[in-house]
Amino acid sequence: MSDNLQVLLLDDEPIVGRRLKPALAKIGCEVDVFEDPELALAKMAQKEYDVVVTDIRMDQIDGMQVLEFVRERWPRSKVIMITGYAMMSLAREAMEKGAFDFIAKPFKPDDLRRVIAKAAHALGSDIDFEAVEVEKANG
Amino acid sequence: MPLIIVSADDFKQGDEISQKVAGTLGYRYLGRDLLHYVATENQVSEEELARALDEAPGLLTRRARRQRLLGLIEAACLNVLLDDNVVCFGLAAHMYVRAVSHALKVRIINEPEQRAEELAKAEGLSVDKARKQVLRQTKEERRWSEEAYNLDQTDASLYDMVISLGTLELDKAVEIISDTVGYRKFQPMTYSRKLMQDKALAANVRRELMGQFPEIRVEANDGTVVVFIQSLKKDQRKKQELVRQIAGGLPGVRHVEVHIIRDLVGQAAQSSR
Numbered sequence: 562m563s564d565n566l567q568v569l570l571l572d573d574e575p576i577v578g579r580r581l582k583p584a585l586a587k588i589g590c591e592v593d594v595f596e597d598p599e600l601a602l603a604k605m606a607q608k609e610y611d612v613v614v615t616d617i618r619m620d621q622i623d624g625m626q627v628l629e630f631v632r633e634r635w636p637r638s639k640v641i642m643i644t645g646y647a648m649m650s651l652a653r654e655a656m657e658k659g660a661f662d663f664i665a666k667p668f669k670p671d672d673l674r675r676v677i678a679k680a681a682h683a684l685g686s687d688i689d690f691e692a693v694e695v696e697k698a699n700g
Numbered sequence: 701m702p703l704i705i706v707s708a709d710d711f712k713q714g715d716e717i718s719q720k721v722a723g724t725l726g727y728r729y730l731g732r733d734l735l736h737y738v739a740t741e742n743q744v745s746e747e748e749l750a751r752a753l754d755e756a757p758g759l760l761t762r763r764a765r766r767q768r769l770l771g772l773i774e775a776a777c778l779n780v781l782l783d784d785n786v787v788c789f790g791l792a793a794h795m796y797v798r799a800v801s802h803a804l805k806v807r808i809i810n811e812p813e814q815r816a817e818e819l820a821k822a823e824g825l826s827v828d829k830a831r832k833q834v835l836r837q838t839k840e841e842r843r844w845s846e847e848a849y850n851l852d853q854t855d856a857s858l859y860d861m862v863i864s865l866g867t868l869e870l871d872k873a874v875e876i877i878s879d880t881v882g883y884r885k886f887q888p889m890t891y892s893r894k895l896m897q898d899k900a901l902a903a904n905v906r907r908e909l910m911g912q913f914p915e916i917r918v919e920a921n922d923g924t925v926v927v928f929i930q931s932l933k934k935d936q937r938k939k940q941e942l943v944r945q946i947a948g949g950l951p952g953v954r955h956v957e958v959h960i961i962r963d964l965v966g967q968a969a970q971s972s973r
Contacts, residue, residue: 653885
């Protein structure tokens with residue numbers, strides 16, 4: 562078992578996974594990307610991830626159902642909700658159901674990295690996010 | 701941690717509840733004291749600021765001035781509300797923090813009959829006269845919010861919670877608010893914090909520009925500011941440049957877009973000359 566933070570990223574838009582996977586790898590995350598919620602749920606039935614990042618609006622299964630599944634199956638996992646349809650009622654519903662955080666799209670990779678670093682901290686395994694920022698600044 | 705925004709049909713009761721909630725939770729209390737700071741910072745009188753919050757404007761010509769004063773209060777208030785753990789009362793924040801999920805919006809009401817009785821006792825009026833005064837105050841309050849923010853602040857749907865002091869004791873109201881704010885749904889999140897930052901930035905830009913552009917609207921998103929102003933066609937370029945120059949120099953602003961709304965009244969006046 563790797564010491565890296567285990568992250569599952571679920572979004573039915575392929576570009577999101579393509580863009581975020583390398584960004585999260587830079588802070589030491591091991592990322593499994595899914596576009597199909599059913600496949601993601603099947604994987605999560607077997608494996609406990611430290612962090613699950615899920616879109617909310619998807620065709621067959623929505624992100625709230627994913628959140629409920631994870632909270633039930635792996636209560637230690639931190640779930641971060643991302644959506645292009647952010648509004649107050651949805652944000653409150655997600656938090657009430659136990660989401661760790663809620664981010665409106667579009668966002669910058671750094672925004673998600675910051676939240677993942679917070680989640681890692683809450684799980685007791687700190688990520689040196691500052692080091693990544695220094696590395697970026699130095700080119 | 702969350703914010704608590706309180707609005708009340710009786711100022712004294714709303715103020716007392718807000719201060720008690722702040723004391724119970726160890727939160728900062730943000731109330732009318734802010735007006736002293738706003739007055740000093742902007743060289744306006746504290747009394748005039750208070751009147752802008754309490755009275756509907758009488759004449760059309762005073763509207764622009766009143767909106768400017770409210771804009772100054774809004775910017776100062778939002779800058780404080782960027783911090784966590786604040787109870788805010790008496791600054792009309794319930795009108796401009798509506799979509800922010802980590803702000804618990806509370807309305808305190810009192811039965812009109814009870815208000816009338818208390819008013820009659822306090823001011824030595826007949827109950828009948830006091831009833832009429834309460835009715836007038838309610839109408840005035842509604843007119844104020846409709847004219848200033850295009851919303852009826854007595855509308856219960858603007859709030860997460862409406863507490864009637866005709867049914868509950870004041871201390872019970874304090875207890876209920878203090879308990880409710882602990883619900884997970886009112887916790888700050890990346891989305892709601894960003895929304896608050898965008899609102900504060902838009903208010904700061906508006907504050908700087910509204911002296912020159914009274915009919916201004918400003919939206920902000922992550923450092924990008926979109927400004928809507930009125931202009932005659934011939935002044936358009938000059939005004940856009942001025943807005944870019946002023947707004948572009950403010951902290952937090954990365955990009956400025958200026959949209960012109962045609963000044964139809966001005967245009968008509970000019971073409972009739």
